[in-house]
């Protein structure tokens with residue numbers, strides 16, 4: 001039986017036909033297979049509504065940025081923004097990360113962001129969490145030497161668990177970040193509103 005890899009909703013609100021068409025065109029034109037791999041690459045896994053992806057595209061105009069997430073409203077939001085604001089360095093992959101990594105094994109990233117992955121707080125759901133040992137192994141293969149991974153969560157159990165797992169990786173340096181690692185995304189703001197403590201880690205490969 002095929003392992004289920006996504007437990008969220010693919011769409012939340014209705015997407016207009018025009019935005020949907022534009023998104024399809026965007027995906028076709030901005031084909032990840034034709035990406036210029038000489039440029040530095042940034043990856044965001046689980047972009048949500050895409051606030052960070054858009055922010056990064058402006059901050060890093062000479063780098064290419066890939067966003068991976070099966071959540072279509074976020075993908076369409078980003079493609080719409082790119083079309084209307086002439087943003088050229090964003091590429092979108094509207095499926096799960098597990099599929100992305102199998103397809104683009106040879107890509108090597110300078111920076112990877114994993115911001116507020118679904119926390120799955122119930123004990124019986126914890127195995128659904130995306131960041132686990134198997135995931136981190138894959139991440140560190142596609143991360144360049146001296147590359148960086150930013151991980152943020154407001155779920156203390158998730159944070160503690162990742163901190164424990166990471167000790168198994170000999171060539172990874174871990175640093176606790178006490179300030180915000182990028183802009184405030186939708187889930188950063190949600191956590192802030194609930195008064196949750198946000199914990200962030202920086203992993204560097206050496």
Ligand SMILES: C[S@@+](CC[C@H](N)C(=O)[O-])C[C@H]1O[C@@H](n2cnc3c(N)ncnc32)[C@H](O)[C@@H]1O
Pocket residue numbers: 005006007008045046047048049068069070071074095096097098114115116117118119130185186187188
């Ligand atoms: C809690 S939201 C956080 C979104 C965003 N990073 C933020 O900070 O607002 C988690 C996101 O991860 C995405 N996601 C869940 N499983 C995924 C997977 N296997 N591959 C890629 N994205 C995934 C969800 O669709 C959702 O958009």
